[in-house]
Amino acid sequence: MTQDLTRRRLLQVGAASASALALGRSAVPSWAQTSPIVKPLPPEWFIPLSTNAEMRWDTAAGLPYTIPNERFFVRNHTSTPIIDPRTYRLQVFGSGLRRPEGISLSLRDLQRLPSRTIFSAIECAGNGRSFFASQQGTPATGTQWKLGAIGVARWRGVPLRAVLEHAGVTRRAVDVMPEGLDAEVATNGHVRRPLPIGKALDDVLLAYEMNGAPLPPDHGAPVRVVVPGWIGIASIKWVGRIEVSDQPLFSAWNTTQYTLDGVPITQQVVKSAFELPFGAELQAGRRHVLTGRSWSGRAPIKRVEISTGGRYEPAQLHGPNLPNTWVRWRHVSKPRATGAVELRARATDWRGNTQPDTVAFNPNGYLFGAVVRHPVTIA
Ligand SMILES: Nc1nc2c(c(=O)[nH]1)N[C@H]1C(S)=C(S)[C@@H](COP(=O)(O)O)O[C@H]1N2
Ligand SMILES: [Mo]
Numbered sequence: 001m002t003q004d005l006t007r008r009r010l011l012q013v014g015a016a017s018a019s020a021l022a023l024g025r026s027a028v029p030s031w032a033q034t035s036p037i038v039k040p041l042p043p044e045w046f047i048p049l050s051t052n053a054e055m056r057w058d059t060a061a062g063l064p065y066t067i068p069n070e071r072f073f074v075r076n077h078t079s080t081p082i083i084d085p086r087t088y089r090l091q092v093f094g095s096g097l098r099r100p101e102g103i104s105l106s107l108r109d110l111q112r113l114p115s116r117t118i119f120s121a122i123e124c125a126g127n128g129r130s131f132f133a134s135q136q137g138t139p140a141t142g143t144q145w146k147l148g149a150i151g152v153a154r155w156r157g158v159p160l161r162a163v164l165e166h167a168g169v170t171r172r173a174v175d176v177m178p179e180g181l182d183a184e185v186a187t188n189g190h191v192r193r194p195l196p197i198g199k200a201l202d203d204v205l206l207a208y209e210m211n212g213a214p215l216p217p218d219h220g221a222p223v224r225v226v227v228p229g230w231i232g233i234a235s236i237k238w239v240g241r242i243e244v245s246d247q248p249l250f251s252a253w254n255t256t257q258y259t260l261d262g263v264p265i266t267q268q269v270v271k272s273a274f275e276l277p278f279g280a281e282l283q284a285g286r287r288h289v290l291t292g293r294s295w296s297g298r299a300p301i302k303r304v305e306i307s308t309g310g311r312y313e314p315a316q317l318h319g320p321n322l323p324n325t326w327v328r329w330r331h332v333s334k335p336r337a338t339g340a341v342e343l344r345a346r347a348t349d350w351r352g353n354t355q356p357d358t359v360a361f362n363p364n365g366y367l368f369g370a371v372v373r374h375p376v377t378i379a
Contacts, residue, residue, distance in 0.1 A: 036079030038217045039070060047148065051076040054148035061275035061291055065320050065328065066119070067151040069210055074218045075124050075149060077191050078183040081238055085214075085222040089240070090206075092163060096173025096197070096244035103167050107222050110206060113158040113166065118205055118228065120324045121295060123268050124149035125231035125258055128368030135373060136358055140365025147273040147372060150295065152325045155226045157207035160200050164244060169201075172246040176200035178225045181240035188252035193233055194245075199266075203228050206239065228324035229297035230266050231366075233258050260362055268297025269369035270353050272304060272345035280376045284338050290315075294347035295326035306331040307344040315345070335378045343374040 035041075036051040047054040055073040063071065074080075085107050093102030126142050127149035133139035143149075164176065179192035195204065205226040208215055215221040220237030227234035233253055243249065254264040272294040282288050290308075292315075294301045300321050305312035315329040335341065348354040359370045 036076050037074050038080045038082075039074075045071050046073075047146070049143050049145070051079060052143055052149075054145055055151060057146070057148055057273045057275055057292075058277035058280075065325075066153050066211055069153070069213060069216050069219065072122075072151040072153065072210075072219060073124075073149050075143075075232060076182070076218070077185045080218045081182045082217055083181055083222060083238060088222050090163075090223065091241045092167040092244065093241070094173075094244040095246040096170055096176070098168035098170055102244075105163070107208065110158050110163070110208060110223060113162050115156055116159050116205060117154060117156045118203070118226070118324075119152060119154050119320075119322050120205075120226050120228040121150055121152045121268075121297075121326060122226070122232050122235050123151075123295070123297070125233060125265055125268075125366045126364070126368075128271060128372065129365035131368050131370065131372055132361060132365045135370065136361065138361045140361070140363060142365050147271065149232070150271075150326075152295075153210050154212065155205055155207040156209035156212075157205045157223070157226070160204040160206055160225070160242075161202075163206060163242075164200065167244065169197075169244055170246070173197045173244050174247065175243075175245050175249040177243045177245070177249045177251065178236040178239045179241040179243070180236050181238040185252075191233075191236060191253065192241075192251045193236065193253035193258070193264075194249035194251065195227065195234060199227065199230070229268060231258060231268055231297075234266075257364065258366070260366060265366055268295075269367045270294070270296040270298075270301075270347050270349055270355050271369055271372075272347045272355065273372070274343060274345060274374050276343075276374065276376070278375055281379050282333075282335055282376055284335055284378050286334065288333050288335070290331045290333055290343065291329065292345055293326040293328050294345065296347070296349035296351075296353060297324065298353055299323065299350040301327045301347050302350045303348045304329045305346045305348075306333070307346075308333045308335060309337075309341045309343075312344070312346060338378045341376055341378055343376055344371045345374075346371045 053074045090105045130144040175194040177194040224237040274292040304315040315331040321327040
């Protein structure tokens with residue numbers, strides 16, 4: 001941590017003195033900023049969690065289908081690096097290429113390849129982790145996210161497939177491992193995680209735009225990987241190297257972390273969230289429009305059911321419902337009895353995956369897909 005911050009300060013001092021020279025005045029001391037995240041994190045939008053920031057669902061009700069860049073959650077293993085897009089290079093190399101020494105591409109090179117635009121969620125494997133403790137009584141280690149370690153954006157970039165073909169990928173390739181340019185994580189080295197060649201050649205994007213703007217620093221500028229439907233760690237930010245191998249590849253992120261029973265986690269599970277504060281007060285006898293979103297990494301959402309204490313009733317889905325993203329819903333409720341109530345939202349996707357009442361514990365608290373009990377008071 002100390003090392004990251006030192007490195008970060010050095011990068012920023014460099015940038016600040018350059019701009020101070022350009023402007024002919026002294027810049028704000030760059031070392032005053034010690035946050036591992038560059039963008040502002042107003043408390044009404046975010047819950048700070050160490051090097052990460054969770055999106056607050058209770059202030060998300062007015063947001064569009066895609067989460068604006070300034071509101072998107074951030075998950076950093078260390079801290080956001082500032083990378084000069086003019087000197088940025090992407091190295092693609094390895095035994096799975098016709099010429100293993102590979103190729104080096106600039107941002108312009110990538111932007112000259114045919115682009116593609118997709119909608120995709122990024123969701124941390126640990127999203128909902130805190131509910132292992134609060135709902136099931138067994139705390140899991142790791143960042144204690146509620147449900148805000150997810151966002152949906154419109155990404156533009158070049159399909160990884162096009163870059164791999166350009167680099168001369170062969171039929172012997174089995175794994176493709178993108179690696180980040182952010183600081184090394186203790187003894188594990190740079191953040192990196194292999195993708196099986198099948199997924200790498202399918203729908204993976206090397207994105208340089210997020211919601212129509214150049215990728216922001218915190219979300220991987222100048223280029224990040226977007227792996228639709230898979231846990232967030234697959235979507236490597238600040239990608240600088242991609243190894244293409246004819247042998248299986250390993251890193252800490254597919255062996256000691258982000259596995260269940262030793263198997264690397266890939267797809268996300270079904271989840272739902274209300275756009276309402278925990279502990280909200282609803283007035284008895286009044287009509288309330290409960291809103292929220294549900295999502296699954298496996299298929300679009302087919303059905304969402306809401307319980308306000310009694311039996312489940314169908315919610316009304318509205319707006320886009322694209323694969324690998326989410327769907328918005330609303331449900332009108334007129335609570336009568338006063339007192340403490342637990343709201344529940346339970347979604348089912350088109351493959352029949354549904355949210356159970358409880359999920360099996362795992363020590364790192366991955367894939368908490370159980371129905372979240374959302375406490376409110378009827379007054
Ligand atoms: N290089 C790099 N890539 C990374 C990470 C990181 O720390 N370094 N964090 C991963 C994790 S765990 C998640 S959940 C997503 C979060 O993406 P976001 O910060 O844009 O929301 O990025 C992934 N890619
Ligand atoms: Mo994550």
